[in-house]
Amino acid sequence: xxxxxxxxxxxxxxxxxxxxxxxxxxxxxxxxxxxxxADNSLTAEKIKLGKSLFFDPRLSKSNWxxxxxxxxxTMGFADGLPRALGHKMSVGPRNTPTVLNSAFxxxxxxxxxxxxxxEQALGPIEAPVEMAAKLSDVIDKLxxxxxxxxxxxxxxxxxxxxxxxxxxxxAISAYERTLITTNSAFDRYLRGDRDAIxxxxxxxxxxxxxxxxxxxxxxxxxxxxxxxxxxxxxxTDSGLYNVTKKEEDxxxxxxxILRNISLTGPYMHDGSVNTLNGAVKLMGKTxxxxxxxxxxxxxxxxxxxxxxxEHPGRTVPTLPWK
Amino acid sequence: xxxxxxxxxxxxxxxxxxxxxxxxxxxxxxxxxxxxxADNSLTAEKIKLGKSLFFDPRLSKSNWxxxxxxxxxTMGFADGLPRALGHKMSVGPRNTPTVLNSAFxxxxxxxxxxxxxxEQALGPIEAPVEMAAKLSDVIDKLxxxxxxxxxxxxxxxxxxxxxxxxxxxxAISAYERTLITTNSAFDRYLRGDRDAIxxxxxxxxxxxxxxxxxxxxxxxxxxxxxxxxxxxxxxTDSGLYNVTKKEEDxxxxxxxILRNISLTGPYMHDGSVNTLNGAVKLMGKTxxxxxxxxxxxxxxxxxxxxxxxEHPGRTVPTLPWK
Numbered sequence: 001x002x003x004x005x006x007x008x009x010x011x012x013x014x015x016x017x018x019x020x021x022x023x024x025x026x027x028x029x030x031x032x033x034x035x036x037x038a039d040n041s042l043t044a045e046k047i048k049l050g051k052s053l054f055f056d057p058r059l060s061k062s063n064w065x066x067x068x069x070x071x072x073x074t075m076g077f078a079d080g081l082p083r084a085l086g087h088k089m090s091v092g093p094r095n096t097p098t099v100l101n102s103a104f105x106x107x108x109x110x111x112x113x114x115x116x117x118x119e120q121a122l123g124p125i126e127a128p129v130e131m132a133a134k135l136s137d138v139i140d141k142l143x144x145x146x147x148x149x150x151x152x153x154x155x156x157x158x159x160x161x162x163x164x165x166x167x168x169x170x171a172i173s174a175y176e177r178t179l180i181t182t183n184s185a186f187d188r189y190l191r192g193d194r195d196a197i198x199x200x201x202x203x204x205x206x207x208x209x210x211x212x213x214x215x216x217x218x219x220x221x222x223x224x225x226x227x228x229x230x231x232x233x234x235x236t237d238s239g240l241y242n243v244t245k246k247e248e249d250x251x252x253x254x255x256x257i258l259r260n261i262s263l264t265g266p267y268m269h270d271g272s273v274n275t276l277n278g279a280v281k282l283m284g285k286t287x288x289x290x291x292x293x294x295x296x297x298x299x300x301x302x303x304x305x306x307x308x309x310e311h312p313g314r315t316v317p318t319l320p321w322k
Numbered sequence: 323x324x325x326x327x328x329x330x331x332x333x334x335x336x337x338x339x340x341x342x343x344x345x346x347x348x349x350x351x352x353x354x355x356x357x358x359x360a361d362n363s364l365t366a367e368k369i370k371l372g373k374s375l376f377f378d379p380r381l382s383k384s385n386w387x388x389x390x391x392x393x394x395x396t397m398g399f400a401d402g403l404p405r406a407l408g409h410k411m412s413v414g415p416r417n418t419p420t421v422l423n424s425a426f427x428x429x430x431x432x433x434x435x436x437x438x439x440x441e442q443a444l445g446p447i448e449a450p451v452e453m454a455a456k457l458s459d460v461i462d463k464l465x466x467x468x469x470x471x472x473x474x475x476x477x478x479x480x481x482x483x484x485x486x487x488x489x490x491x492x493a494i495s496a497y498e499r500t501l502i503t504t505n506s507a508f509d510r511y512l513r514g515d516r517d518a519i520x521x522x523x524x525x526x527x528x529x530x531x532x533x534x535x536x537x538x539x540x541x542x543x544x545x546x547x548x549x550x551x552x553x554x555x556x557x558t559d560s561g562l563y564n565v566t567k568k569e570e571d572x573x574x575x576x577x578x579i580l581r582n583i584s585l586t587g588p589y590m591h592d593g594s595v596n597t598l599n600g601a602v603k604l605m606g607k608t609x610x611x612x613x614x615x616x617x618x619x620x621x622x623x624x625x626x627x628x629x630x631x632e633h634p635g636r637t638v639p640t641l642p643w644k
Contacts, residue, residue, distance in 0.1 A: 055396045056396070057394070057397075057401070057402070058402070062407060062411060063402065063403055064391075064401065064403065064407045064411065069386075069391070072379070073638050074377045074378070074638050074639055074640060074641045075379075075640075075641055075643075076640075079379070079386065080379070080380070080385065080641075080643075081385055081386065085384060085386045087411070088410060088411045089384060089386065089409070089410045089411060262643065263640070263643055265643070311640055314637045314638055314639075314640070315636045315637050315638075316395050316396050316636055316637075316638055317396055317636075318396060318397075318398075318585070318633055318636070319396045319397055321397075321402075321584065321585055321587070
């Protein structure tokens with residue numbers, strides 16, 4: 001073997017080591033775009049409209065509550081409350097899930113009852129304990145705001161009329177598909193920057209897999225997107241059963257996203273756990289029947305904190321006015 | 323006179339014409355900074371802290387309502403409602419005034435009962451129909467959030483403790499002093515760009531002055547910042563009298579800001595007027611005893627629309643978490 005060939009071979013092997021070392025974990029890497037459905041292509045016009053709608057309190061009965069009230073961009077697109085507040089400050093049944101990276105999931109809502117963002121988007125607008133509006137009233141309101149006629153026509157040029165419930169859902173979903181948090185310390189670590197996270201966090205990630213947390217919490221957002229039976233002590237919430245009344249759906253909840261989890265406490269579907277430490281401990285006991293030792297818990301929490309990515313939506317729009 | 327001297331003289335005269343033509347109006351020009359009080363210097367650290375506080379719902383009893391809920395950056399730092407909503411969605415007595423450029427005013431609140439932004443800032447936090455919190459509870463909450471200890475210590479390095487009611491007010495006020503909207507079409511017009519606004523708007527500005535609107539609506543934010551008797555038909559609000567119980571304060575309200583007025587409807591202290599046209603008409607009748615002809619009204623509204631400046635606060639912070 002001549003020296004050139006040897007050098008080339010040596011370089012290829014050396015450069016491959018980081019990739020090989022992490023090859024099992026590449027499924028956890030965060031892509032910059034989520035899946036885009038064939039019938040709702042992602043266009044700049046739809047994103048612009050959807051962003052305006054997401055921040056517009058006129059989508060609620062009171063004209064005071066927008067999607068962003070509970071999915072607050074200053075709090076990781078969640079609200080920091082145990083359970084959601086809504087119309088007249090009534091307390092909803094569950095904790096507000098973050099919108100960040102939710103576009104990676106097949107099922108939406110804690111109980112997974114919606115099969116797409118499009119199906120999810122209109123729910124909270126009509127829910128009496130959320131925005132409490134009638135969709136037909138919202139459509140009438142939007143039609144009365146000149147700026148929205150322009151925005152909808154630009155986003156849906158083929159549709160006459162363009163301002164419809166379906167397009168409202170499509171535009172909001174399009175905006176939500178841009179709320180992706182990339183380049184977290186953990187992603188940099190996976191890509192080979194071994195100093196991007198602490199030794200504790202790296203140990204925590206290993207324990208996370210070894211203990212079996214990654215059985216459900218896997219893929220780019222650390223959720224398999226599937227329903228699992230999760231009976232939280234003290235909670236009487238029956239999960240998907242409330243919707244289907246099927247015995248097999250009792251206590252079934254969709255695996256929540258762990259990306260940016262340090263920003264989106266409190267935890268569990270009922271917001272009953274205040275700290276990440278408490279959440280990991282409870283999940284260990286409830287889902288894995290493990291009493292996780294305190295040092296391991298600490299490491300797993302250190303790992304979870306590395307999942308905070310770059311914030312995608314720090315600018316707010318100026319809403320169209322009459 | 324030699325030719326050089328003549329040329330110089332000619333040039334000076336010619337270059338002065340635009341300045342001379344607008345010289346009476348230079349008092350309407352928007353500066354880029356408002357007055358800064360001697361005891362609350364504007365520092366980057368205070369602005370950063372104040373911005374976080376302004377957007378933080380944990381300043382309210384419910385942990386759901388922030389300053390930005392009603393002073394919403396997507397709606398010209400107002401809320402688009404006739405009268406403010408607050409805790410449990412109770413309806414407040416008055417329309418939410420914009421925070422934009424409010425730092426130029428000596429008196430704060432519709433009835434001018436606060437003598438500075440610092441004095442104003444804490445009012446809504448404790449008002450039962452607004453954020454409904456106890457300030458002492460808010461201070462305790464802020465102390466329990468690690469990130470705020472850092473932010474307060476950076477902003478007020480000489481104060482031990484740094485997290486106090488006074489510093490809370492100072493930081494919020496510092497942030498508010500950055501919410502200045504410069505470079506509106508009207509400002510560009512005043513600076514000599516005659517095409518920056520339409521002929522109608524320029525006519526409207528002349529009528530605005532000739533009719534006497536500028537008697538009260540003057541200075542950079544089109545408000546003298548003073549109290550005037552303004553009895554709106556249908557309103558039973560006694561203005562500053564509610565606070566002082568002095569007969570001379572009956573129906574006294576502070577002249578509102580006209581900058582960005584096209585973004586901050588509805589109008590009047592009770593939000594009873596939906597359109598700018600209606601607002602100008604009503605003010606003509608009530609304050610000037612004039613039935614303003616419809617063409618003049620239209621021109622004045624065209625002028626008022628040119629007062630929309632560049633948006634200073636389109637980015638939102640990520641709030642500190644425990």
